[in-house]
Amino acid sequence: MEQQLVELLMYSIPALITGIIAYFFFREHIKNENNRRLFLMQKDLKKEALPMRLQAYERMTLFLERIVPSKLLIRVAPLSSDKNDYEKLLIDNIEQEFEHNLSQQIYLTSDCWSIIVAAKNTTIQLIRKANMSEKTDTANKLREVILTEMMENQAPSSTALAYIKEEITTIW
Template sequence: MSIESILTAVVPITVAGVLTVSAGYYLIKSDIEKYFTLRFTNAKKEDSTQLFSLRLQAHERLIVFVERINPSNLFLRLYVPGISAQELQALVLNEIRAEYQHNVTQQLYVSEIIWKVIRKLKDDTLAMVNQGVQGLPESARGMDLSRKVLQHMAEIADNPYDLTLDLIKKDIHQLL
């Protein structure tokens, strides 16, 4: 067999094969494009839906955080009859810090403004409890600290916990 006879046999088969594959490709080209378009579009929608769910959960957790560090709820939850003011202060400070640390990753899913307000609310709550214990005598009980902090809260014109909750709710409505 010579090269000429091999080429004479192979070339028409190769040309026919290329033409067949090309024709087949052009017949299903639109279907291939639709497949990849739908696949990437659905992946983006799934990612978007998952991110929305995570952001909504973060807002929910921050609402719970604000409610848990609100002094009216905090003292009610942590108060033990007969506890000293200093012991209650230590419990409250530890509880606030633990709650904050538990929710610190939520800053990934909320706006920077929301997170700054949450952090400031936590810091202000810690300061309020510390200031409350400073004016009390050494023999003060936990009830005295609770009363003093709650009286201070009653004197504030706009409750910062309610304002923070309103801000979080507005941010949620912007997501929707």
């Protein structure tokens, strides 16, 4: 009986060791295969997402260029001489342009999006501040005050544009 137990152990122990080694080998192999598949899938997703991200940066660059006050004033002429109507028209134009590009935020980093929103809000505040100026009594005067402000200071969107350019370099 003792002899049979020794024989049983002589066959069982090598089989058990082989089974354990095979288990760990296949577990590592499966883990490596899953990691490889995940890497390839992410690589393909990045390849497909990169053009969309670049397009989002392009669209937001265009938005920021369009809300530069000097360019905005050239593009959007006053409909009447009322300064409040013109202020509303300018702000509505900025908001409409922004809403048109609202979906682009999913392709941008949250920092970049925050800077773009801040540039938009600062531009609107600049227009409102110019409208409240004592010098402003007509729509054309409002245009002059805003243009004078732009000659003295940098447009709010220029900071956001610089940030976008910097962020694009990290993508490459």
